[in-house]
Amino acid sequence: MLADLTANSVADALARREVRPLDVVERAALDRAPALDALHALRPAARVKVIAEIKRASPSRGALASIDDPAELARLYELGGASAISVLTESRKFKGSLADLDAVRAAVALPVLRKDFIATPYQVFEARAAGADLVLLIVAALDDRTLLELYELITSLGMTALVETHSGEELERASAIGARLIGVNARDLSSFELDRDLFGRLADRFPSDAIRVAESAVLSAADVAHYRAAGADAVLVGEALVTGDPMANLSAFLAV
Numbered sequence: 448m449l450a451d452l453t454a455n456s457v458a459d460a461l462a463r464r465e466v467r468p469l470d471v472v473e474r475a476a477l478d479r480a481p482a483l484d485a486l487h488a489l490r491p492a493a494r495v496k497v498i499a500e501i502k503r504a505s506p507s508r509g510a511l512a513s514i515d516d517p518a519e520l521a522r523l524y525e526l527g528g529a530s531a532i533s534v535l536t537e538s539r540k541f542k543g544s545l546a547d548l549d550a551v552r553a554a555v556a557l558p559v560l561r562k563d564f565i566a567t568p569y570q571v572f573e574a575r576a577a578g579a580d581l582v583l584l585i586v587a588a589l590d591d592r593t594l595l596e597l598y599e600l601i602t603s604l605g606m607t608a609l610v611e612t613h614s615g616e617e618l619e620r621a622s623a624i625g626a627r628l629i630g631v632n633a634r635d636l637s638s639f640e641l642d643r644d645l646f647g648r649l650a651d652r653f654p655s656d657a658i659r660v661a662e663s664a665v666l667s668a669a670d671v672a673h674y675r676a677a678g679a680d681a682v683l684v685g686e687a688l689v690t691g692d693p694m695a696n697l698s699a700f701l702a703v
């Protein structure tokens with residue numbers, strides 16, 4: 448499933464003839480205003496931080512929300528107290544796009560994450576060219592050499608990598624490349640099963656200087672409290688915000 452999604456996100460762009468020559472995308476990436484400091488925005492604090500996601504659909508849940516104006520939703524997230532915005536840019540299963548990211552970037556002053564199946568340097572330049580400040584790297588989808596190559600490219604462009612893991616072994620691989628922002632995703636990428644206790648089981652295996660993000664499966668303030676008690680500095684939330692009242696939910700999550 449994960450390999451399919453990774454290959455499809457690249458194939459999709461090719462099929463839609465969206466692929467500009469690499470040198471053009473590189474130039475567009477370098478011409479962007481400097482990336483915002485996501486490590487500062489998400490630094491550990493007395494209160495948990497929220498990375499709020501623009502999510503129309505997903506492989507596990509199908510259609511979630513129509514989201515005609517992602518910029519407007521991002522502005523609500525900013526008003527509601529989110530510390531960063533995650534934009535799913537994969538089109539086939541998540542119905543997202545780089546145009547969504549570009550629109551969100553223009554609308555808010557918060558760091559913006561390109562959440563996608565990133566496997567090539569081209570996609571990293573593309574992310575920066577669209578205004579991303581953060582790029583997701585899924586350890587399970589990348590061999591060690593590619594993981595390091597993409598991590599170094601992301602940081603050399605002034606962006607921050609959110610390095611996503613699902614096991615102790617993946618946390619060690621994230622640690623070995625010097626990742627400073629590390630997520631544990633509660634969603635198994637093959638079965639889609641949710642395990643809210645995975646974060647807690649892995650919490651003491653994070654590098655001591657890393658920011659700890661609990662990803663997925665936050666449906667209530669109690670879920671945020673569960674992750675916070677296990678040591679999360681931030682939670683990444685999609686479904687609960689796009690299917691419910693984003694302002695009310697953010698307020699409840701930030702009050703934990």
Ligand SMILES: O=C(O)c1ccccc1NCC(=O)[C@H](O)[C@H](O)COP(=O)(O)O
Pocket residue numbers: 500502505506507508632634636639662663664665683684685686687
């Ligand atoms: O959401 C899915 O079904 C999914 C399936 C396969 C790979 C990734 C998937 N989601 C991406 C995410 O990581 C989530 O959108 C994000 O963590 C927010 O999750 P949630 O709050 O549970 O919507």
